[in-house]
Amino acid sequence: xxxxxxxxxxxxxxxxxxxxxxxxxxxxxxxxxxxxxxxxxxxxxxxxxxxxxxxxxxxxxxxxxxxxxxxxxxxxxxxxxxxxxxxxxxxxxxxxxxxxxxxxxxxxxxxxxxxxxxxxxxxxxxxxxxxxxxxxxxxxxxxxxxxxxxxxxxxxxxxxxxxxxxxxxxxxxxxxxxxxxxxxxxxxxxxxxxxxxxxxxxxxxxxxxxxxxxxxxxxxxxxxxxxxxxxxxxxxxxxxxxxxxxxxxxxx
Amino acid sequence: xxxxxxxxxxxxxxxxxxxxxxxxxxxxxxxxxxxxxxxxxxxxxxxxxxxxxxxxxxxxxxxxxxxxxxxxxxxxxxxxxxxxxxxxxxxxxxxxxxxxxxxxxxxxxxxxxxxxxxxxxxxxxxxxxxxxxxxxxxxxxxxxxxxxxxxxxxxxxxxxxxxxxxxxxxxxxxxxxxxxxxxxxxxxxxxxxxxxxxxxxxxxxxxxxxxxxxxxxxxxxxxxxxxxxxxxxxxxxxxxxxxxxxxxxxxxxxxxxxxxxxxxxxxxxxxxxxxxxxxxxxxxxxxxxxxxxxxxxxxxxxxxxxxxxxxxxxxxxxxxxxxxxxxxxxxxxxxxxxxxxxxxxxxxxxxxxxxxxxxxxxxxxxxxxxxxxxxxxxxxxxxxxxxxxxxxxxxxxxxxxxxxxxxxxxxxxxxxxxxxxxxxxxxxxxxxxxxxxxxxx
Numbered sequence: 001x002x003x004x005x006x007x008x009x010x011x012x013x014x015x016x017x018x019x020x021x022x023x024x025x026x027x028x029x030x031x032x033x034x035x036x037x038x039x040x041x042x043x044x045x046x047x048x049x050x051x052x053x054x055x056x057x058x059x060x061x062x063x064x065x066x067x068x069x070x071x072x073x074x075x076x077x078x079x080x081x082x083x084x085x086x087x088x089x090x091x092x093x094x095x096x097x098x099x100x101x102x103x104x105x106x107x108x109x110x111x112x113x114x115x116x117x118x119x120x121x122x123x124x125x126x127x128x129x130x131x132x133x134x135x136x137x138x139x140x141x142x143x144x145x146x147x148x149x150x151x152x153x154x155x156x157x158x159x160x161x162x163x164x165x166x167x168x169x170x171x172x173x174x175x176x177x178x179x180x181x182x183x184x185x186x187x188x189x190x191x192x193x194x195x196x197x198x199x200x201x202x203x204x205x206x207x208x209x210x211x212x213x214x215x216x217x218x219x220x221x222x223x224x225x226x227x228x229x230x231x232x233x234x235x236x237x238x239x240x241x242x243x244x245x246x247x248x249x250x251x252x
Numbered sequence: 253x254x255x256x257x258x259x260x261x262x263x264x265x266x267x268x269x270x271x272x273x274x275x276x277x278x279x280x281x282x283x284x285x286x287x288x289x290x291x292x293x294x295x296x297x298x299x300x301x302x303x304x305x306x307x308x309x310x311x312x313x314x315x316x317x318x319x320x321x322x323x324x325x326x327x328x329x330x331x332x333x334x335x336x337x338x339x340x341x342x343x344x345x346x347x348x349x350x351x352x353x354x355x356x357x358x359x360x361x362x363x364x365x366x367x368x369x370x371x372x373x374x375x376x377x378x379x380x381x382x383x384x385x386x387x388x389x390x391x392x393x394x395x396x397x398x399x400x401x402x403x404x405x406x407x408x409x410x411x412x413x414x415x416x417x418x419x420x421x422x423x424x425x426x427x428x429x430x431x432x433x434x435x436x437x438x439x440x441x442x443x444x445x446x447x448x449x450x451x452x453x454x455x456x457x458x459x460x461x462x463x464x465x466x467x468x469x470x471x472x473x474x475x476x477x478x479x480x481x482x483x484x485x486x487x488x489x490x491x492x493x494x495x496x497x498x499x500x501x502x503x504x505x506x507x508x509x510x511x512x513x514x515x516x517x518x519x520x521x522x523x524x525x526x527x528x529x530x531x532x533x534x535x536x537x538x539x540x541x542x543x544x545x546x547x548x549x550x551x552x553x554x555x556x557x558x559x560x561x562x563x564x565x566x567x568x569x570x571x572x573x574x575x576x577x578x579x580x581x582x583x584x585x586x587x588x589x590x591x592x593x594x595x596x597x598x599x600x601x602x603x604x605x606x607x608x609x610x611x612x613x614x615x616x617x618x619x620x621x622x623x624x625x626x627x628x629x630x631x632x633x634x635x636x637x638x639x640x641x642x643x644x645x646x647x648x649x650x651x652x653x654x655x656x657x658x659x660x661x662x663x664x665x666x667x668x669x670x671x672x673x674x675x676x677x678x679x680x681x682x683x684x685x686x687x688x689x690x691x692x693x
Contacts, residue, residue, distance in 0.1 A: 048650050076652035088647040092665025101661065102651040109652070158651060 001026050001197050002047075002067075002166055007058035008222075009046045016042045018222035019058070024166070027194040031208055031233060032201045034219035035241040040201045041085060043219065044170040047199075048082035049075045062166065076102075077109035079165030083155040083172050087143045095138040095154060096124065099161050106162060127160040131187045149180035156187040163191070168199045173207035185210030205237035220248050256299030258314045258400075264323055265404070266296065272325070272408060283387050284379040284409070291396040291406035300400045308527075310585040310617045311556040313401065316499060316525050321471050323441050325408060330354050330434045332465055337361065340432055340463035342491075345678045347428045347459075348372070354433055355411045355442030355472075369421025369454070375412040375445055385414055389447045393477040393505040399529070401501045405443045405473045412445040412474075415458065419451035419481075426457040426489075426676065431474070435466030435497065444474040450484040452509070457676065459489040464498045469524070475503040482509035482536070489679065490528065493521040493686060496551055503529045510536035517674060518545040518574075520555040521686055530559045534568045534596075545574040546670040548690055549582035549614070556585035561603075563596035563626075570600070575670050576607040577663055577691075578614035586618040588633070594625045603633040608640055608666060660691040667691075 007020040016039045024030055034040050046053050047060065049072030060067040067075060090098075103123070104114040115123065128135060131153045143151050152172055159167055169188065173181055188211050192198060200211055208216075208230060216233045218226040220241075225248040226232065236244070256262070269292055279285050300317070301308035308314070317323065330353045337351070350372060351361035357374055365372050378386040396403035417423060433440045450456055464470040480486045490502055500523055508514050518528050532541050547555045561570040576584045586605045607616045620633040640662060648658035667687055674680040 050646055071649070071655065072646060073649040073652055073654050073658070076650055082650050084647065084650075088641075088643050090641075090644045090647065090662070090665065092668045093648075093661055098648065098651070098653070098661065101657065102648075102653050105654060105657070106652045162651065 001063060003061040005059045007046070007060060008056045009042060009053045010056055011042070011053050015056070016053075016222050017046065020222070020224060022217065022224065024197050024199070026197055028215065029192070029198045029200065029211060029213045031213035031216045032199060032219055033203065033216060033233060033236060035245070036203065038219040039222040040203075040219050041170055044082060044168045044199070044201050047168055048072060048080060076162070077106050081159050081162055081164030081167045083152075083159060083167065083169045085170040085172075085174060087151040087155055089144045090142040091144050093142050094140060095142050095158070098142060099124070099158060103161055123161065127157055130160050130190055131157045132183050133157050148175040149177065152176055152180065152184055153187075156184050160187060160191055165196050166199070167191070167196065168201065170201045171203065172200075173202055173204065181207065182210060205233045208233045218244050220244055257302035258300030258318060260318055261314075261323055262296060262299060268323070268325060269407060276410075279376070279379055282379050283382055284390050287391040288407050288409060291391065291403045294397050295400055295403035295407060298400060307399070307558065310583075311525065311527055311554065313499075313501065313525065313527055317471060320469050320499070321439055321441060323471065324439070325441055325443070327354070329437065331436065332432065332434050336465050337432055340461070340465075341430060342428065342459075342461075342679065342682045345426065345428065345682070347426045350413060350427065350429050352411065352429070352431045352444070354440065355431070355444060357411065357413075367423065369418035370423050370427070370456075371416040371418075372427070373414050375414055375447065376410050378414050379410075383414075385416060385449060386447060389449065389477050389479065390445075393507060394475045394503055399503070401473055401527075402475055402503055405445060405475045405503070408443045409445040409475075411442065412447075414447040415449070417450045417454040417456050417484075420453045421451065422454065423456040426459055426679070428459040428461065431460070431462045431472065433462070433464040433466075433470050433472065435464050435468040435470045437466070437468070439468045440464060440466070440470040442472055444472065446474070446476045448476060448478040448486070450478075450480050450486045452481045453483045454481070455485040457487040457489070459491060459679070461491045462494055462498070462500055464495050467497070469497045469499065470494075471499045473501040473503070476505065478504065478506035480506060480508045480512045480514045483511045484509070485513045487515045487517065487675075489517045489519070491519050491521075491683070492523055492526055493519075494523045496522065496524055496553065498523045499525045501527045501529075503531075505531045507533040507535055508539045508541065511538040513540045515542040515544070515673075518557065519683055520545070520547040520549070520557070521690070523553055523555070525554045527556045528558065530557070531562070532560065532570070533562045533564060534570065535564045537565050537567045539565075539568040541568070541570040542673070543570070543572040543574070544670050544673045546667055547574075547576040547584055548667065548687060549576070549578045549584060550580040550690070552581055554583040558587045560589045560591065561601060563590070563592045563599045563601060565595055566597045566599070568596065568599055570602070572603040573670060573673070574605045575667060576605075576616060577610065577667065578607065578616060579610040581611070581613035583614070584616040586616070586635070587621065588619075589621045589623070590631060590633070592624040592626050592629050592631065596626045597628045599626060599629040599631065601629070601631045605635040606666075607635075607637040608663070609637065610640065656692070660688070663691045664688065
């Protein structure tokens with residue numbers, strides 16, 4: 001589904017990704033872990049198409065197409081979804097209204113008819129239950145004045161509405177208490193199926209108790225320095241990142 | 253003698269004023285004509301605002317008029333079709349309609365208003381009859397000595413309406429004044445003067461809209477002198493969506509009585525150069541004043557909003573919200589004055605002006621100006637100018653929304669604050685449709 005080869009990216013003059021290789025197949029959950037500043041969020045942003053980053057080398061193929069050639073909105077319509085670490089507050093735009101536009105633009109992209117108001121509302125009600133989000137909240141300005149937990153649940157709600165093929169969760173656990181974390185994880189797990197894939201970017205192992213990864217990759221200095229299964233995450237939790245850094249620095 | 257600005261216009265106006273006076277059958281001895289003559293003398297003596305004029309610093313209307321106009325006052329020669337005329341009107345609005353063609357009242361196109369408590373009459377008739385209403389109001393609120401373009405309008409005042417709303421009258425339908433000009437045969441210039449008196453406890457909505465059809469340029473001025481009596485509620489709309497050849501100067505000078513509520517709405521959506529002077533005197537207690545404006549500019553359009561909220565008495569509230577979106581090489585100017593006089597204790601006065609520049613060539617000059625002489629007041633002002641929030645744009649795009657569409661969503665949300673203050677649904681939808689079409693171009 002996703003094939004990243006030797007990906008290099010920089011912001012302004014600073015090189016952040018320095019040769020990422022990663023293969024993701026349908027139905028898989030991959031966790032990307034690593035110390036602060038290792039490039040985790042950059043990888044998520046580059047995959048979603050944020051223009052602040054310049055890809056200097058390498059390739060990313062998504063479902064057989066060149067992902068890097070696509071604008072951010074085209075990627076989203078093709079099935080890439082980024083759950084933001086810091087969801088943006090947009091005054092004057094309600095979640096409901098903008099989701100309606102998004103859902104219908106994606107449907108149009110796939111040659112499907114736009115949803116009428118009734119069908120849209122039905123879909124929304126169904127997805128709202130999944131993340132236990134209130135309709136009143138969705139009628140308000142997008143994320144404005146939302147609590148941290150509300151913002152993250154809103155991200156997963158949007159993911160549920162758009163049913164992406166590849167979901168990238170960028171530190172979705174940050175700032176969540178355990179109850180909110182469970183709700184978010186429940187949403188993600190329910191949406192998981194054999195045809196879609198999930199990338200979970202996180203600093204801590206905690207989220208991985210609830211969203212169980214098939215593979216765990218450790219990012220350090222812009223490269224994946226270690227890959228393993230969920231046991232690797234537990235080891236990182238127990239031992240911290242220093243031993244990874246030492247190993248990586250020794251071979252570098 | 254020191255050289256005054258706009259001399260070439262003044263020379264042309266001098267000849268015209270003589271001709272204008274000769275054409276005033278039966279009015280030359282009227283009280284109104286005495287005011288006209290004073291205004292004309294004042295204009296001749298002080299000239300038009302020069303390049304150093306503080307009030308016209310960013311909007312050199314004198315130069316624009318000198319460069320583009322002969323300023324021959326329009327005649328009634330009007331050749332537009334009914335379709336062209338109806339195209340300028342707000343579709344679906346249930347209203348009392350008054351139509352002027354090239355500045356002349358059209359009885360054919362205007363409604364014959366038969367509503368209790370509402371009296372709409374021709375300004376010229378009031379002048380001829382020396383009516384108490386015109387004597388009490390003409391030249392009383394819009395001070396021609398302070399603004400040469402008000403003097404110009406005053407000197408040539410002949411066309412327009414007086415609107416009188418009786419005490420306690422509630423006028424349900426908006427009163428719409430359509431000024432439609434035909435510039436297909438040559439440049440077009442005319443001046444409109446209206447007097448509005450809203451009686452005690454009365455309620456009404458008035459809309460003023462200027463449109464020009466034709467390839468030549470137009471220069472129009474309008475002065476509205478408005479009295480909002482005690483406890484009256486009046487809404488006044490300026491809808492400016494004229495051609496790129498249209499130059500317009502609008503003056504709204506209102507005074508409010510105790511416990512009255514006045515809302516002014518100024519939507520500047522298109523034109524060549526527009527100057528809006530909105531001047532409200534809060535001269536009793538318990539008054540509420542709202543000034544809401546939106547300018548959505550593209551191409552070379554230049555729009556200048558000058559507003560004054562003059563708090564003269566205690567316990568009043570004024571709230572001003574102006575927003576601007578500027579694309580192309582358009583230019584916006586905002587100058588908002590709030591005066592709080594020594595007697596105006598317990599004043600609450602708020603002002604906000606926010607601007608978004610979409611292109612590198614668009615500019616805005618914004619200046620809030622608060623002068624406070626009272627000590628127990630609550631006043632605030634803020635102005636911001638910026639680009640669009642790129643993080644917000646990316647967020648919407650990351651959900652699959654095309655960039656252009658995402659841009660339009662964000663700009664509409666920005667403009668919506670002002671649009672939402674419009675209570676009449678038909679007017680709001682009419683404006684929303686224009687704005688939406690423009691933003692999604």
